Amino acid sequence: MKHTLFLFDLDDTLLDFRASEKLSFVRTMQALGLHERVDGLFTDYQVINTELWRKFETGAVSKDFLKVERFRATFARHGLGLDPEAASLLYLDSLPDTVVLIDGAREVCVALAAIGEVGIITNGVDTIQNRRITSSGLGDCISFVATSEACGHAKPDVRFFEYAADMARPFVKEAAIIIGDRLDADILGANRYGIDSCWFNPARLANTSLAIPTFEVASLHDIVPALKALALV
Template structure:
Protein backbone atom coordinates (compact mmCIF):
# COMPACT_ATOMS: atom_id res chain seq x y z
CA UNK A 1 0.00 0.00 0.00
CA UNK A 2 1.24 3.48 -0.87
CA UNK A 3 0.16 5.13 2.37
CA UNK A 4 1.59 4.37 5.80
CA UNK A 5 0.26 7.36 7.77
CA UNK A 6 -3.50 7.69 8.08
CA UNK A 7 -4.72 10.96 9.60
CA UNK A 8 -8.38 10.74 10.57
CA UNK A 9 -10.73 13.49 11.52
CA UNK A 10 -12.70 12.30 14.57
CA UNK A 11 -16.18 13.83 14.60
CA UNK A 12 -18.56 12.59 11.92
CA UNK A 13 -15.76 10.52 10.41
CA UNK A 14 -14.98 7.89 13.05
CA UNK A 15 -17.47 8.99 15.71
CA UNK A 16 -21.06 10.03 15.03
CA UNK A 17 -20.86 13.46 16.60
CA UNK A 18 -24.37 14.45 15.49
CA UNK A 19 -25.84 11.64 17.59
CA UNK A 20 -23.59 12.39 20.57
CA UNK A 21 -24.29 16.12 20.31
CA UNK A 22 -28.04 15.60 20.40
CA UNK A 23 -27.93 13.21 23.36
CA UNK A 24 -25.58 15.49 25.31
CA UNK A 25 -27.68 18.56 24.60
CA UNK A 26 -30.86 16.85 25.85
CA UNK A 27 -29.05 15.70 29.00
CA UNK A 28 -27.78 19.23 29.59
CA UNK A 29 -31.21 20.79 29.28
CA UNK A 30 -32.69 18.18 31.59
CA UNK A 31 -29.99 18.90 34.18
CA UNK A 32 -30.84 22.61 33.96
CA UNK A 33 -34.52 21.87 34.56
CA UNK A 34 -35.75 22.57 31.02
CA UNK A 35 -38.78 20.34 30.52
CA UNK A 36 -39.76 19.53 26.94
CA UNK A 37 -39.16 21.63 23.83
CA UNK A 38 -35.51 20.47 23.71
CA UNK A 39 -35.81 19.72 19.99
CA UNK A 40 -36.77 23.33 19.23
CA UNK A 41 -33.98 24.58 21.47
CA UNK A 42 -31.49 22.24 19.79
CA UNK A 43 -32.56 23.63 16.41
CA UNK A 44 -31.62 27.10 17.71
CA UNK A 45 -28.30 25.79 19.06
CA UNK A 46 -27.00 23.99 15.97
CA UNK A 47 -26.51 26.94 13.55
CA UNK A 48 -25.11 29.08 16.38
CA UNK A 49 -22.62 26.35 17.25
CA UNK A 50 -21.58 25.85 13.61
CA UNK A 51 -21.07 29.60 13.09
CA UNK A 52 -18.91 29.86 16.21
CA UNK A 53 -16.78 26.88 15.18
CA UNK A 54 -16.23 28.48 11.76
CA UNK A 55 -15.20 31.69 13.54
CA UNK A 56 -12.77 29.68 15.68
CA UNK A 57 -11.27 28.03 12.59
CA UNK A 58 -10.73 31.49 11.11
CA UNK A 59 -9.05 32.63 14.33
CA UNK A 60 -11.64 35.28 15.25
CA UNK A 61 -12.84 33.70 18.52
CA UNK A 62 -11.19 31.52 21.14
CA UNK A 63 -12.30 28.00 22.01
CA UNK A 64 -13.03 29.00 25.62
CA UNK A 65 -15.30 31.78 24.34
CA UNK A 66 -17.02 29.41 21.90
CA UNK A 67 -17.82 26.80 24.56
CA UNK A 68 -19.93 29.22 26.60
CA UNK A 69 -21.10 31.68 23.94
CA UNK A 70 -23.01 29.04 21.97
CA UNK A 71 -25.24 28.42 24.98
CA UNK A 72 -25.56 32.11 25.84
CA UNK A 73 -26.79 32.88 22.32
CA UNK A 74 -29.11 29.87 22.30
CA UNK A 75 -30.73 30.81 25.59
CA UNK A 76 -31.05 34.46 24.53
CA UNK A 77 -32.74 33.45 21.26
CA UNK A 78 -35.24 31.32 23.18
CA UNK A 79 -35.83 33.90 25.90
CA UNK A 80 -34.43 31.63 28.62
CA UNK A 81 -32.53 32.83 31.68
CA UNK A 82 -30.07 29.99 32.32
CA UNK A 83 -26.44 29.67 33.36
CA UNK A 84 -24.43 29.38 30.12
CA UNK A 85 -21.19 28.43 31.86
CA UNK A 86 -22.90 25.63 33.80
CA UNK A 87 -24.56 24.43 30.59
CA UNK A 88 -21.17 24.29 28.89
CA UNK A 89 -19.63 22.25 31.70
CA UNK A 90 -22.50 19.74 31.82
CA UNK A 91 -22.54 19.39 28.03
CA UNK A 92 -18.81 18.76 27.71
CA UNK A 93 -18.86 16.23 30.53
CA UNK A 94 -21.74 14.42 28.85
CA UNK A 95 -20.02 14.16 25.46
CA UNK A 96 -17.58 11.52 26.65
CA UNK A 97 -20.50 9.39 27.90
CA UNK A 98 -22.52 9.54 24.70
CA UNK A 99 -20.04 8.11 22.18
CA UNK A 100 -21.54 6.61 19.03
CA UNK A 101 -19.25 4.94 16.47
CA UNK A 102 -19.60 5.30 12.71
CA UNK A 103 -20.18 1.87 11.18
CA UNK A 104 -16.87 0.16 10.41
CA UNK A 105 -14.67 2.60 12.36
CA UNK A 106 -12.96 0.08 14.66
CA UNK A 107 -12.38 -2.46 11.91
CA UNK A 108 -10.89 0.16 9.59
CA UNK A 109 -8.55 1.63 12.21
CA UNK A 110 -7.41 -1.86 13.26
CA UNK A 111 -6.59 -2.86 9.68
CA UNK A 112 -4.74 0.38 8.91
CA UNK A 113 -2.81 0.25 12.20
CA UNK A 114 -1.45 -3.12 11.09
CA UNK A 115 -0.04 -1.39 7.97
CA UNK A 116 1.25 1.88 9.43
CA UNK A 117 0.23 4.59 11.89
CA UNK A 118 -3.25 5.91 12.55
CA UNK A 119 -3.44 9.43 13.97
CA UNK A 120 -6.40 11.59 14.95
CA UNK A 121 -6.53 15.23 13.83
CA UNK A 122 -9.21 17.29 15.56
CA UNK A 123 -10.23 20.86 16.32
CA UNK A 124 -12.25 19.61 19.29
CA UNK A 125 -11.54 20.16 22.99
CA UNK A 126 -8.46 18.06 23.81
CA UNK A 127 -9.50 16.60 27.17
CA UNK A 128 -12.97 15.71 25.89
CA UNK A 129 -11.70 14.19 22.65
CA UNK A 130 -9.19 11.98 24.51
CA UNK A 131 -11.95 10.71 26.80
CA UNK A 132 -14.27 10.07 23.86
CA UNK A 133 -11.56 8.09 22.05
CA UNK A 134 -10.96 6.04 25.21
CA UNK A 135 -14.70 5.35 25.54
CA UNK A 136 -15.05 4.38 21.88
CA UNK A 137 -12.73 1.37 21.80
CA UNK A 138 -10.55 3.04 19.16
CA UNK A 139 -7.66 3.92 21.47
CA UNK A 140 -5.66 0.72 21.03
CA UNK A 141 -5.39 1.41 17.29
CA UNK A 142 -4.47 5.11 17.57
CA UNK A 143 -0.79 6.11 17.65
CA UNK A 144 -1.36 9.79 18.53
CA UNK A 145 -3.98 12.52 18.78
CA UNK A 146 -3.20 15.97 17.35
CA UNK A 147 -5.51 18.72 18.60
CA UNK A 148 -5.76 22.35 17.60
CA UNK A 149 -5.80 23.20 21.30
CA UNK A 150 -2.31 21.76 21.82
CA UNK A 151 -1.02 23.01 18.47
CA UNK A 152 -2.29 26.59 18.73
CA UNK A 153 -3.61 26.46 15.14
CA UNK A 154 -6.77 24.86 13.76
CA UNK A 155 -7.61 22.98 10.59
CA UNK A 156 -7.29 23.95 7.75
CA UNK A 157 -4.16 25.92 8.79
CA UNK A 158 -1.07 24.30 7.28
CA UNK A 159 0.72 24.70 10.62
CA UNK A 160 -1.73 22.27 12.20
CA UNK A 161 -0.89 19.57 9.65
CA UNK A 162 2.84 20.17 10.11
CA UNK A 163 2.27 19.70 13.84
CA UNK A 164 0.38 16.44 13.25
CA UNK A 165 3.04 15.08 10.90
CA UNK A 166 5.72 15.81 13.49
CA UNK A 167 3.85 13.62 16.00
CA UNK A 168 4.12 10.63 13.67
CA UNK A 169 7.09 8.47 12.82
CA UNK A 170 9.19 10.01 10.00
CA UNK A 171 7.28 9.68 6.75
CA UNK A 172 7.23 11.37 3.35
CA UNK A 173 4.21 13.47 2.43
CA UNK A 174 3.28 11.12 -0.38
CA UNK A 175 2.90 8.34 2.19
CA UNK A 176 0.33 10.28 4.24
CA UNK A 177 -3.38 10.72 3.71
CA UNK A 178 -6.09 12.68 5.49
CA UNK A 179 -9.55 11.13 5.86
CA UNK A 180 -12.37 13.44 6.92
CA UNK A 181 -15.92 14.61 6.31
CA UNK A 182 -15.22 18.35 6.14
CA UNK A 183 -14.24 19.78 2.76
CA UNK A 184 -13.43 23.19 4.26
CA UNK A 185 -11.23 21.85 7.06
CA UNK A 186 -9.91 18.35 6.28
CA UNK A 187 -9.76 18.28 2.49
CA UNK A 188 -8.80 21.93 1.98
CA UNK A 189 -6.13 21.52 4.65
CA UNK A 190 -4.75 18.48 2.84
CA UNK A 191 -4.70 20.42 -0.45
CA UNK A 192 -2.81 23.30 1.12
CA UNK A 193 -0.36 20.98 2.86
CA UNK A 194 0.23 18.93 -0.27
CA UNK A 195 -0.89 15.45 0.75
CA UNK A 196 -3.58 13.02 -0.40
CA UNK A 197 -7.08 13.15 1.02
CA UNK A 198 -10.20 11.03 1.22
CA UNK A 199 -13.54 12.79 1.56
CA UNK A 200 -15.91 10.75 3.73
CA UNK A 201 -19.26 11.74 2.24
CA UNK A 202 -21.99 9.38 3.50
CA UNK A 203 -24.78 11.75 2.42
CA UNK A 204 -23.24 11.93 -1.08
CA UNK A 205 -23.35 15.71 -1.15
CA UNK A 206 -22.18 17.67 -4.19
CA UNK A 207 -18.75 19.27 -3.86
CA UNK A 208 -19.27 22.95 -4.66
CA UNK A 209 -16.12 24.05 -2.83
CA UNK A 210 -12.58 24.72 -3.99
CA UNK A 211 -11.32 21.68 -2.07
CA UNK A 212 -10.33 18.71 -4.23
CA UNK A 213 -10.23 15.28 -2.55
CA UNK A 214 -7.97 12.60 -4.00
CA UNK A 215 -10.94 10.25 -3.76
CA UNK A 216 -14.36 10.08 -2.13
CA UNK A 217 -16.24 7.36 -0.25
CA UNK A 218 -19.76 7.05 1.13
CA UNK A 219 -18.83 4.38 3.70
CA UNK A 220 -15.82 3.70 5.90
CA UNK A 221 -15.93 0.13 4.61
CA UNK A 222 -14.96 1.41 1.14
CA UNK A 223 -11.73 3.03 2.29
CA UNK A 224 -9.42 -0.01 2.45
CA UNK A 225 -10.22 -0.98 -1.14
CA UNK A 226 -9.89 2.62 -2.32
CA UNK A 227 -6.47 2.89 -0.71
CA UNK A 228 -5.32 -0.33 -2.43
CA UNK A 229 -6.56 0.96 -5.77
CA UNK A 230 -4.73 4.24 -5.15
CA UNK A 231 -1.49 2.31 -4.54
CA UNK A 232 -1.72 0.89 -8.05
CA UNK A 233 -2.07 4.29 -9.74
Protein backbone atom coordinates in the same frame (compact mmCIF):
# COMPACT_ATOMS: atom_id res chain seq x y z
CA MET B 1 0.15 0.04 -0.20
CA LYS B 2 1.42 3.54 -0.98
CA HIS B 3 0.24 5.10 2.31
CA THR B 4 1.52 4.26 5.78
CA LEU B 5 0.23 7.26 7.76
CA PHE B 6 -3.54 7.63 8.05
CA LEU B 7 -4.77 10.89 9.57
CA PHE B 8 -8.43 10.64 10.49
CA ASP B 9 -10.78 13.43 11.39
CA LEU B 10 -12.79 12.32 14.42
CA ASP B 11 -16.29 13.82 14.45
CA ASP B 12 -18.64 12.68 11.70
CA THR B 13 -15.83 10.56 10.25
CA LEU B 14 -15.15 7.93 12.92
CA LEU B 15 -17.61 9.07 15.58
CA ASP B 16 -21.23 10.04 14.94
CA PHE B 17 -21.01 13.45 16.53
CA ARG B 18 -24.56 14.45 15.60
CA ALA B 19 -25.99 11.57 17.62
CA SER B 20 -23.63 12.20 20.52
CA GLU B 21 -24.24 15.95 20.41
CA LYS B 22 -28.01 15.62 20.78
CA LEU B 23 -27.80 13.08 23.59
CA SER B 24 -25.41 15.33 25.51
CA PHE B 25 -27.49 18.45 24.85
CA VAL B 26 -30.68 16.79 26.13
CA ARG B 27 -28.87 15.54 29.24
CA THR B 28 -27.52 19.03 29.86
CA MET B 29 -30.91 20.70 29.57
CA GLN B 30 -32.47 18.12 31.88
CA ALA B 31 -29.72 18.69 34.44
CA LEU B 32 -30.53 22.42 34.31
CA GLY B 33 -34.21 21.66 34.93
CA LEU B 34 -35.48 22.12 31.37
CA HIS B 35 -37.60 19.23 30.12
CA GLU B 36 -39.73 20.92 27.44
CA ARG B 37 -38.96 22.75 24.18
CA VAL B 38 -35.62 20.94 24.00
CA ASP B 39 -35.89 19.96 20.32
CA GLY B 40 -36.46 23.56 19.17
CA LEU B 41 -33.69 24.73 21.45
CA PHE B 42 -31.30 22.14 20.04
CA THR B 43 -32.07 23.16 16.45
CA ASP B 44 -31.08 26.76 17.17
CA TYR B 45 -28.06 25.62 19.19
CA GLN B 46 -26.76 23.66 16.18
CA VAL B 47 -27.02 26.70 13.89
CA ILE B 48 -25.28 28.96 16.40
CA ASN B 49 -22.64 26.36 17.22
CA THR B 50 -21.81 25.75 13.54
CA GLU B 51 -21.34 29.46 12.90
CA LEU B 52 -19.10 29.85 15.96
CA TRP B 53 -16.94 26.90 14.83
CA ARG B 54 -16.52 28.55 11.42
CA LYS B 55 -15.36 31.71 13.18
CA PHE B 56 -13.01 29.72 15.38
CA GLU B 57 -11.45 28.04 12.35
CA THR B 58 -10.68 31.47 10.86
CA GLY B 59 -9.27 32.73 14.16
CA ALA B 60 -12.15 35.17 14.75
CA VAL B 61 -13.09 33.74 18.17
CA SER B 62 -11.32 31.67 20.82
CA LYS B 63 -12.20 28.13 21.88
CA ASP B 64 -13.05 29.26 25.42
CA PHE B 65 -15.42 31.91 24.04
CA LEU B 66 -17.09 29.40 21.71
CA LYS B 67 -17.73 26.84 24.45
CA VAL B 68 -19.87 29.26 26.48
CA GLU B 69 -21.19 31.62 23.79
CA ARG B 70 -23.07 28.89 21.92
CA PHE B 71 -25.21 28.33 25.03
CA ARG B 72 -25.52 32.00 25.96
CA ALA B 73 -26.75 32.91 22.47
CA THR B 74 -29.17 29.96 22.38
CA PHE B 75 -30.65 30.79 25.77
CA ALA B 76 -30.92 34.47 24.85
CA ARG B 77 -32.78 33.63 21.63
CA HIS B 78 -35.35 31.67 23.63
CA GLY B 79 -35.55 34.07 26.57
CA LEU B 80 -34.22 31.52 29.05
CA GLY B 81 -32.46 32.54 32.24
CA LEU B 82 -30.21 29.49 32.34
CA ASP B 83 -26.50 29.71 33.17
CA PRO B 84 -24.45 29.27 29.96
CA GLU B 85 -21.22 28.52 31.83
CA ALA B 86 -22.89 25.74 33.82
CA ALA B 87 -24.43 24.42 30.59
CA SER B 88 -21.03 24.36 28.90
CA LEU B 89 -19.43 22.40 31.74
CA LEU B 90 -22.30 19.90 31.91
CA TYR B 91 -22.34 19.40 28.16
CA LEU B 92 -18.59 18.83 27.82
CA ASP B 93 -18.62 16.44 30.76
CA SER B 94 -21.42 14.45 29.12
CA LEU B 95 -19.87 14.11 25.64
CA PRO B 96 -17.44 11.26 26.46
CA ASP B 97 -20.36 9.20 27.78
CA THR B 98 -22.48 9.52 24.62
CA VAL B 99 -20.03 8.18 22.01
CA VAL B 100 -21.57 6.55 18.93
CA LEU B 101 -19.31 4.88 16.34
CA ILE B 102 -19.97 5.32 12.63
CA ASP B 103 -20.41 2.01 10.83
CA GLY B 104 -17.03 0.57 9.88
CA ALA B 105 -14.96 2.80 12.18
CA ARG B 106 -13.50 -0.01 14.24
CA GLU B 107 -12.81 -2.21 11.24
CA VAL B 108 -11.00 0.46 9.20
CA CYS B 109 -8.87 1.59 12.13
CA VAL B 110 -7.82 -1.99 12.94
CA ALA B 111 -6.99 -2.69 9.29
CA LEU B 112 -4.95 0.47 8.77
CA ALA B 113 -3.14 0.21 12.12
CA ALA B 114 -1.86 -3.17 10.93
CA ILE B 115 -0.45 -1.50 7.82
CA GLY B 116 1.01 1.69 9.30
CA GLU B 117 0.19 4.45 11.76
CA VAL B 118 -3.24 5.90 12.54
CA GLY B 119 -3.47 9.42 13.93
CA ILE B 120 -6.42 11.63 14.84
CA ILE B 121 -6.61 15.25 13.68
CA THR B 122 -9.44 17.20 15.26
CA ASN B 123 -10.54 20.76 15.95
CA GLY B 124 -12.16 19.62 19.19
CA VAL B 125 -11.28 20.22 22.85
CA ASP B 126 -8.16 18.27 23.84
CA THR B 127 -9.29 16.57 27.06
CA ILE B 128 -12.79 15.85 25.74
CA GLN B 129 -11.59 14.32 22.47
CA ASN B 130 -9.11 12.06 24.25
CA ARG B 131 -11.82 10.90 26.67
CA ARG B 132 -14.19 10.24 23.76
CA ILE B 133 -11.56 8.16 21.96
CA THR B 134 -11.06 6.11 25.13
CA SER B 135 -14.83 5.58 25.42
CA SER B 136 -15.07 4.62 21.75
CA GLY B 137 -12.79 1.60 22.07
CA LEU B 138 -10.57 2.85 19.25
CA GLY B 139 -7.66 3.85 21.46
CA ASP B 140 -5.65 0.68 20.85
CA CYS B 141 -5.53 1.48 17.11
CA ILE B 142 -4.50 5.12 17.44
CA SER B 143 -0.90 6.26 17.71
CA PHE B 144 -1.49 9.94 18.49
CA VAL B 145 -4.17 12.62 18.76
CA ALA B 146 -3.57 16.14 17.42
CA THR B 147 -6.12 18.72 18.57
CA SER B 148 -6.48 22.35 17.59
CA GLU B 149 -6.64 23.32 21.25
CA ALA B 150 -3.23 21.81 22.01
CA CYS B 151 -1.78 23.14 18.75
CA GLY B 152 -3.15 26.68 18.96
CA HIS B 153 -4.27 26.58 15.32
CA ALA B 154 -7.25 24.89 13.66
CA LYS B 155 -7.81 23.00 10.42
CA PRO B 156 -7.37 23.99 7.60
CA ASP B 157 -4.44 26.12 8.85
CA VAL B 158 -1.18 24.61 7.56
CA ARG B 159 0.36 25.11 11.01
CA PHE B 160 -2.07 22.57 12.43
CA PHE B 161 -0.94 19.93 9.92
CA GLU B 162 2.70 20.72 10.65
CA TYR B 163 1.93 20.14 14.32
CA ALA B 164 0.27 16.80 13.55
CA ALA B 165 3.16 15.76 11.29
CA ASP B 166 5.61 16.29 14.15
CA MET B 167 3.68 13.71 16.18
CA ALA B 168 3.99 10.98 13.55
CA ARG B 169 6.78 8.43 13.31
CA PRO B 170 8.26 9.22 10.84
CA PHE B 171 6.47 11.69 8.58
CA VAL B 172 6.75 11.48 4.79
CA LYS B 173 4.26 13.56 2.79
CA GLU B 174 3.99 11.04 -0.02
CA ALA B 175 3.01 8.31 2.44
CA ALA B 176 0.41 10.33 4.36
CA ILE B 177 -3.31 10.72 3.71
CA ILE B 178 -6.03 12.68 5.48
CA ILE B 179 -9.48 11.09 5.80
CA GLY B 180 -12.34 13.39 6.76
CA ASP B 181 -15.89 14.49 6.09
CA ARG B 182 -15.34 18.23 5.71
CA LEU B 183 -14.13 19.71 2.45
CA ASP B 184 -13.43 23.11 4.01
CA ALA B 185 -11.31 21.78 6.87
CA ASP B 186 -9.94 18.30 6.14
CA ILE B 187 -9.65 18.24 2.35
CA LEU B 188 -8.70 21.89 1.91
CA GLY B 189 -6.13 21.47 4.66
CA ALA B 190 -4.65 18.47 2.87
CA ASN B 191 -4.51 20.45 -0.39
CA ARG B 192 -2.71 23.33 1.29
CA TYR B 193 -0.25 21.03 3.05
CA GLY B 194 0.42 19.00 -0.08
CA ILE B 195 -0.73 15.52 0.94
CA ASP B 196 -3.35 13.10 -0.33
CA SER B 197 -6.90 13.10 1.01
CA CYS B 198 -10.02 10.97 1.12
CA TRP B 199 -13.36 12.72 1.39
CA PHE B 200 -15.76 10.68 3.52
CA ASN B 201 -19.06 11.60 1.90
CA PRO B 202 -21.85 9.29 3.12
CA ALA B 203 -24.58 11.66 1.91
CA ARG B 204 -23.01 11.69 -1.59
CA LEU B 205 -23.02 15.47 -1.70
CA ALA B 206 -21.78 17.36 -4.74
CA ASN B 207 -18.41 19.02 -4.33
CA THR B 208 -18.93 22.69 -5.21
CA SER B 209 -15.88 23.88 -3.26
CA LEU B 210 -12.32 24.58 -4.30
CA ALA B 211 -11.07 21.60 -2.26
CA ILE B 212 -9.98 18.61 -4.35
CA PRO B 213 -9.89 15.17 -2.66
CA THR B 214 -7.64 12.46 -4.06
CA PHE B 215 -10.68 10.19 -3.90
CA GLU B 216 -13.97 9.95 -2.01
CA VAL B 217 -15.96 7.17 -0.36
CA ALA B 218 -19.52 6.90 0.92
CA SER B 219 -18.69 4.18 3.46
CA LEU B 220 -15.75 3.63 5.79
CA HIS B 221 -15.72 0.01 4.56
CA ASP B 222 -14.63 1.31 1.14
CA ILE B 223 -11.45 3.04 2.36
CA VAL B 224 -9.04 0.07 2.44
CA PRO B 225 -10.06 -1.20 -1.05
CA ALA B 226 -9.75 2.35 -2.42
CA LEU B 227 -6.29 2.77 -0.92
CA LYS B 228 -5.16 -0.56 -2.39
CA ALA B 229 -6.51 0.44 -5.80
CA LEU B 230 -4.73 3.81 -5.57
CA ALA B 231 -1.44 2.04 -4.89
CA LEU B 232 -1.77 0.24 -8.24
CA VAL B 233 -2.18 3.43 -10.27
